[in-house]
Every structure is written in structure tokens, then in C-alpha cells.
Amino acid sequence: MSYFTAASLDEALNVLREAKGKALIIAGATDLFLKGMPSQAVDIASLPELGMIVEEQDYLSVGAAVTHAAAASSPLIMVKAAALAEACAAVGSPQVRNLGTIGGNLVNAAPAADAAVALAALGAKAVLCDIDGRRRVEELGNLYAGYNQSRIDSSREIVLNLIFKTCQFNEGSAFARFASRRALSLPMVNVAARVGLENGVFAEVRLVAAPVKPAPTRLFKTEEALLGKEPNEETRQMVEELASAEVKVRGSLLRCSADYRRHLIGVLAGRVLMAAVRRVQDKEES
Numbered sequence: 001m002s003y004f005t006a007a008s009l010d011e012a013l014n015v016l017r018e019a020k021g022k023a024l025i026i027a028g029a030t031d032l033f034l035k036g037m038p039s040q041a042v043d044i045a046s047l048p049e050l051g052m053i054v055e056e057q058d059y060l061s062v063g064a065a066v067t068h069a070a071a072a073s074s075p076l077i078m079v080k081a082a083a084l085a086e087a088c089a090a091v092g093s094p095q096v097r098n099l100g101t102i103g104g105n106l107v108n109a110a111p112a113a114d115a116a117v118a119l120a121a122l123g124a125k126a127v128l129c130d131i132d133g134r135r136r137v138e139e140l141g142n143l144y145a146g147y148n149q150s151r152i153d154s155s156r157e158i159v160l161n162l163i164f165k166t167c168q169f170n171e172g173s174a175f176a177r178f179a180s181r182r183a184l185s186l187p188m189v190n191v192a193a194r195v196g197l198e199n200g201v202f203a204e205v206r207l208v209a210a211p212v213k214p215a216p217t218r219l220f221k222t223e224e225a226l227l228g229k230e231p232n233e234e235t236r237q238m239v240e241e242l243a244s245a246e247v248k249v250r251g252s253l254l255r256c257s258a259d260y261r262r263h264l265i266g267v268l269a270g271r272v273l274m275a276a277v278r279r280v281q282d283k284e285e286s
């Protein structure tokens, strides 16, 4: 096996180009090590440009090689994109969070990958660069080819960063998951929300649940029903019912039945919605 630690993005792209599809990008290796290491690995974990968390005007850029631990403890992410901080804090164990990256979480394409679900709720887009230096920006939903299958070919292109609008004064976000244990257990379900309030009613809602489809799935009908409604106990109950009615889920012998999963999605949808609302209200009161 050959292992190349890239010192720059150009160097990583050059090695990929010369390997003609035989080399693969590697970041924290927490997924790749289990799947089987490639014969040629190009390590991008320490590239400075992929490890940055930067706020520019109303947008946040999170480098693909930012680890879950770094994202979970970033003051910028905690304040401007709390759902992502909560999702990253829920991943695996301290060891996994110290190595596993946000880019790897996305490309591994597990249907209930925690960071990916939060990023989808925040409305993030991925910035990619291929071996010829061409850059493109993609909606997260376009990056999934099927369950555990990404459209990103890591022998030819690199995810550079994820960009999304930060939560403004009238906006909040939240993430929650349910698993059989609090650590080192993949979630039965995870749900994230981003809300915007105007004059005390919902003006904007993004509600994302997983695992429902291969990619984190927006609950469009539930979102739509919330617009113009006041956030209160009645709305939370409405969301619980609508969200679990909206999703078509599969059961898993390993994790839980389809009915239980549907029920959990409803409960968590209500919870994250109200948690996101509380974040807005906290800002208004402070």
C-alpha cells in the first residue's frame, strides 16, 4: 500500500491525476479503515484550506477536513449553526470525533449520518474540485447515488468545504437523534430543523429526517403546514403527527421496526422544532 500525505491541494490533485483512478482520498479513515483501505491513499486531513471554519458576511464555510470534535466545539458553529455542533457532538466517541471529518461523513453517504442531516437542514451546499481543477457547487441531495453510495468519486474529486447561510437574529436550528446507547451507537433516527420567525409566527422552516431515503430527507408537507403558525404546544403536537405520517421508512432487524422509527421521527421533529424556536427566543430576550 502507498500512503501519501498531501501538503497542498494541488499536490493532492496531482497525485490523484497521476494515479488514474487507483488512488483514493482519505481523511480521518474512521469509515475507510472499516471498509478496507485503498492500495493508494492520498491523505488530505492536514490541508490547512480544508480545516478552516470561516464566516464571510452572512455565510459560514466549514472545511471538509474539519473534524467532528472541532465543529462541536467551534464557537462560530455553536452560535450560528447550532444544529451542526449538536450533530457533530453526537457522533461515535471522542476518538471517532477527533479523527472523523465532516467531508468523510458526507461522502461515506450513510443514510443517517449525523453531520449530513444537520447540514441538509441548514441548507448547506458542497464545494468540490476535480483533478483538472474544475470547481462546482452542489446541493447535498445531488451527492447521493443510493444507500451508502455517493456520487462523489474520491479518486477524481475532493470536497473542499460546505457553505450555508448562518442563522440570523430571527433564526435558530437544532438537531436530535435517538439511538440504543448514548455513545458509539448509530442512530435509529436523527432529525434537524432550521426555523425563521417573523412577527411571532413561522416564516421559514427546514425539517430534515433520516434514515428515510438514501439522502437526508426534507419533510416538505410538515414544513408547509407550519408556515404562518405560532410556535406553541399545539403546533408541536401537530408536527409530531404530520412528520410521522409524512415519512415512509424501513425497519431494520439491527435497530428498530418501521413503526417505531416513524413514531420517533415525529417525536424528534417536534422536539427539534421547539429547540430551534427557543434559540430564537433566547436571542430576542438577551
Ligand SMILES: Cc1cc2nc3c(=O)[nH]c(=O)nc-3n(C[C@H](O)[C@H](O)[C@H](O)COP(=O)(O)OP(=O)(O)OC[C@H]3O[C@@H](n4cnc5c(N)ncnc54)[C@H](O)[C@@H]3O)c2cc1C
Pocket (backbone or CB within 6 Å): 024, 025, 026, 027, 028, 029, 030, 031, 032, 033, 034, 044, 064, 065, 090, 091, 092, 093, 096, 099, 100, 101, 102, 103, 104, 105, 106, 107, 108, 112, 113, 114, 115, 152, 154, 157, 158, 159, 160, 184, 185, 186, 187
Ligand atoms: C466506531 C464508530 C462510530 C461511528 N459513529 C458514528 C455516528 O454516531 N454518527 C455518524 O454519522 N457516523 C459515525 N461513524 C462514521 C464515521 O466516523 C463518520 O462518517 C466520519 O465523519 C467519516 O469521516 P472520515 O474523515 O473518517 O472519513 P474517511 O474514512 O477518511 O473517508 C470516508 C469516505 O469519504 C471519502 N472522503 C473523505 N474526505 C473526502 C473529501 N474531502 N473529498 C472527497 N472524498 C472524501 C473517502 O475517500 C472515503 O470514501 C462512526 C464510525 C466508527 C468507526
